[in-house]
Amino acid sequence: CLYCLTFRSSFEGGNNSAEAIAQELCRAFRKHWLQTGSAVQLSGCLGSSKQRSVLKEDIPRELESSLNLAEEIKIISKLRGSSGWAPPRLQIIFNIHPSVKRDAVVAAQNFTCVGCGTPIESKYIRRLRYCDYLGKYFCDCCHSYAQSSIPARILLKWDFKKYYVCNFSKHLLDSIWQHPLFNVLSINKALYTKSKEMDRVREAQEQLFHLKKLLKTCRFGESVLKEFEQVPSHLTEELHLFSLDDLVKIKRGQLLPLLKDILKSSTCHVDGCELCQAKGFICEFCQSADLLFPYQTAKCKRCTECKTCFHKACFKSGGCPKCQRIAARRTPSEAPSLVP
Numbered sequence: 001c002l003y004c005l006t007f008r009s010s011f012e013g014g015n016n017s018a019e020a021i022a023q024e025l026c027r028a029f030r031k032h033w034l035q036t037g038s039a040v041q042l043s044g045c046l047g048s049s050k051q052r053s054v055l056k057e058d059i060p061r062e063l064e065s066s067l068n069l070a071e072e073i074k075i076i077s078k079l080r081g082s083s084g085w086a087p088p089r090l091q092i093i094f095n096i097h098p099s100v101k102r103d104a105v106v107a108a109q110n111f112t113c114v115g116c117g118t119p120i121e122s123k124y125i126r127r128l129r130y131c132d133y134l135g136k137y138f139c140d141c142c143h144s145y146a147q148s149s150i151p152a153r154i155l156l157k158w159d160f161k162k163y164y165v166c167n168f169s170k171h172l173l174d175s176i177w178q179h180p181l182f183n184v185l186s187i188n189k190a191l192y193t194k195s196k197e198m199d200r201v202r203e204a205q206e207q208l209f210h211l212k213k214l215l216k217t218c219r220f221g222e223s224v225l226k227e228f229e230q231v232p233s234h235l236t237e238e239l240h241l242f243s244l245d246d247l248v249k250i251k252r253g254q255l256l257p258l259l260k261d262i263l264k265s266s267t268c269h270v271d272g273c274e275l276c277q278a279k280g281f282i283c284e285f286c287q288s289a290d291l292l293f294p295y296q297t298a299k300c301k302r303c304t305e306c307k308t309c310f311h312k313a314c315f316k317s318g319g320c321p322k323c324q325r326i327a328a329r330r331t332p333s334e335a336p337s338l339v340p
């Protein structure tokens with residue numbers, strides 16, 4: 001749908017599952033907000049009676065049945081046609097709005113409230129309320145001084161302060177709060193150097209990611225896998241992907257201790273489990289009896305091709321010996337053949 005498209009196009013750097021979640025959210029949000037919240041609110045604070053009748057009579061009915069793009073475009077162009085206004089788009093905003101003078105922003109909004117399209121007389125401009133998420137001004141029907149942390153400020157500045165947002169943004173941010181939509185690696189990987197907490201979480205996550213895979217293959221792994229349920233599953237199944245809620249918990253120091261606990265129980269299991277030990281690697285360079293596992297990120301180097309593990313210290317720059325053997329078998333021998 002149109003909303004999903006705008007939502008997705010402004011959603012940078014996610015993976016497929018995050019995108020699917022985003023779409024799902026978008027659908028749920030759109031249904032809820034457009035059918036109840038804004039429709040009621042819009043009819044309450046619109047100025048012109050012509051607009052009011054358009055909104056009251058046509059929109060809720062059409063939106064109820066509008067499952068196709070054509071109808072939605074029709075509604076939106078109808079709104080644009082009558083007032084130059086269309087509802088705010090559902091989008092995840094990744095940039096911090098530059099501070100621009102109120103008059104300039106309101107002029108760019110065509111002197112209307114962004115939330116409902118009500119025309120604003122110039123003497124009332126100073127009474128409009130700013131939404132830090134959308135970077136726009138709203139009337140008092142559409143903005144009730146709700147507060148929220150702003151995704152872009154968290155992700156770019158590690159700033160968790162609360163800012164005033166309009167009702168639309170508050171609802172949007174609340175509804176995405178728990179969902180893993182933010183890939184720190186693609187949005188702002190400098191966050192790992194800026195925030196020590198983030199870097200420590202990443203380290204623990206990387207180990208847990210490999211441990212979980214190993215434990216899932218172990219017949220005796222069930223009870224220790226239960227411990228992983230203390231944290232949302234995406235944190236131990238995908239790297240760099242976070243919800244706003246995760247980031248707040250990282251900042252408060254609430255997430256790392258949990259990850260460390262799970263890490264402790266998991267390594268304890270692997271160390272004492274025959275089945276898991278049987279899956280360890282022997283370093284081909286030094287042949288020592290010290291078993292290697294992919295989760296030992298500090299000492300283990302893993303070949304990206306064949307997944308074999310070596311000691312980081314032993315690994316020679318020439319490349320993976322196993323892959324070299326495989327390659328040698330594939331290329332036909334260039335030794336002169338003894339054809340009679």
Ligand SMILES: [Zn+2]
Nearest residue numbers: 113116139142
């Ligand atoms: Zn308004």
Ligand SMILES: [Zn+2]
Nearest residue numbers: 218273275276
């Ligand atoms: Zn095991």
Ligand SMILES: [Zn+2]
Nearest residue numbers: 283286311314
């Ligand atoms: Zn070695």
Ligand SMILES: [Zn+2]
Nearest residue numbers: 303306320323
């Ligand atoms: Zn290899």
